[in-house]
Amino acid sequence: MRGGTKLLAVSLMAGALAWPLAAQLQVPGVPVRVPPVGGVLGEVNGQLEQTVEQASALTGREARRLLQLRERTLGRLLRANPQAIERDAVGNLARRGELLATGLAEPGFAVLEQAGFRVLAREQIEGLDIAFARIAVPAGMTLAEGQGRVAELVPEAEVEADTLHLEAGGQMAPRPLPLAAMAAAATAAASNVKVGVIDGGIGKAVPVSGLRGFAAGAPRASDHGSAVASLLQAQGITRLWVADVYGSDPAGGNASAIAKAVGWLTASGCKVVTVSLVGPRSALVERAITAAQGKGVVVVAAVGNDGPAAPPAFPASYADVLAITGVDRKGRALIEAGRALHLDYAAPGAGVFARDATGKIKAWRGTSFAAPLAAARVAAALGSAGAWRARVDAEARDLGPRGADKTYGRGLLCGSCAQRK
Incomplete structure (x- = not known):
């Protein structure tokens, strides 16, 4: 070229x-x-x-x-969006003026308040027995300065910025496509498993069993969330729960919203949770995911689209999360695909057809859309007899060098799931 x-x-x-x-x-x-x-x-x-x-x-x-x-x-x-977001101590985008604290005892709260910090809320993550506090940074102090000051005042606490996670894909086709463009691979096994989605809200064209908002103005229909949910529906997922972590909030997709969404989906009985969002490492999100995994939840996440030189993507890089990359219609790895600390599987991420918020079928590209397709196959394996991981591995089609590799993981899942007929 x-x-x-x-x-x-x-x-x-x-x-x-x-x-x-x-x-x-x-x-x-x-x-x-x-x-x-x-x-x-x-x-x-x-x-x-x-x-x-x-x-x-x-x-x-x-x-x-x-x-x-x-x-x-x-x-x-x-x-x-200067009124809603700013950079944290390492340069990540985060909610302006707010910190998250876990492991902070009562004396620590008193120390912070005496130093001008204000406790906005003490929260409990539903279903996971995880407590954290939202703390406002004093006026005139940047978020980065606040992080440093809190670390000095209460070194025993785990304090971080409420970092943002953004979507890992976008719409390709400007015009609607016929319904025949979306091919389903529905299975009875997949329909028996509750699946959760952490994303934006969804349109009315995709029926769900549960929908809850975790941001200002949520739930609010979004194209990205609708596309992810409709891909799951097309693959036979009928028991679907959606957590909207964006709504109309300029600082939506933050770590605290995602952690609470993980808890709600776990409490709702979801056995597979798919996340097509990418952001920096968050101790709170990691703790929530680890707790959910301890209750038998399989978390599936996209590796993002920042390219091979990008920092590791989260939540895909957390331990035991299934990290999913994308391939094009010829089975080639998307050249924009990001990376994680590990890679499990690939799935279609280009020429993928799904619904937008209005219900129209459009084409999409990005690892965002590979993740739900892989999640559907995991749900089908969980709903069948035998060890689910062995079933998924047996289904995966080897690509690239023989065996597992850093480009395709253990192989391609759902190779023809979302192709145009």
Whole structure:
């Protein structure tokens, strides 16, 4: 591929597919609009799929360029929502002026309040027996400064910023497609298992057994959440619970919302929880996921779309979470696919057809849409006799080097699940 075309591909991916979002591509004559974090991530021009499918690999230089473009997009997002988000001590985007604390005893609360910090709420995560507190940073103090000060005052506590997680994919097709475009691989086994989704809200076209909001204005229908849920429905998942962690909150998708969503889905009896969001490591989210896993919940998560040079994606990188990457229609790894500390499986992540918030069938691209397809196969295995992991491994089609590898994990699941008929 010629250099100009490669550069265009990288620019498109960074602007539209990386977890720091841009709702429109920055191409000549087309403006860039940066919506709130909880807004629609997609509206990706069909030119993107055509361009990136021409690329075979990212060189080190191009991967670094993708990360640079991602950082610029993060900056635009921050400037668009200064009242709601700011950077934490290590540069991650987080809810402005608030910290999360676990393991803080009563004397510690008194020390913080004497230093000007204010306890906003003490919360318990439903179903997981995890307590944490939301603490406001004093006026005039940045979030990063607050983190450092709290660490000095109460070193025994675990304190972190309420970091943001963003969606890992977007819409490809600008026009609706016929219903025949979505192929189902429904199984009775999958329909017996309760499956949970942590994402944005969903449209009325996808029936659910439970829906709860964990952000201001939630539940609120979103295209991304609707696409994820409709993919599960198309694969025979009829017992579906959805936790909306975005709503209309500019700081939606934060760690505390995700941790509470994990608890609610666990308490609701979900045995599989799929997450198509990407963010930095969070002690609170990790603790919630570990507790849910201890109750028999299998968590499935997308590796994101920041490219192979990106930092490890979370929650995909937490221990025992099934990390899912995406492949295109020819079984090639998505060149924008991110990475995790481990990789379990691949699933279709391009040319995937699903519903938007209005119920229209559209095409989508990103590891966001590979995760629910893999989750459906895990649910089917859980609903069948025998060890579920062995059943999933037996179903996975080996790609790349023989055996498990760092590009496809243990193989491709649901290879033809969401292809156009």
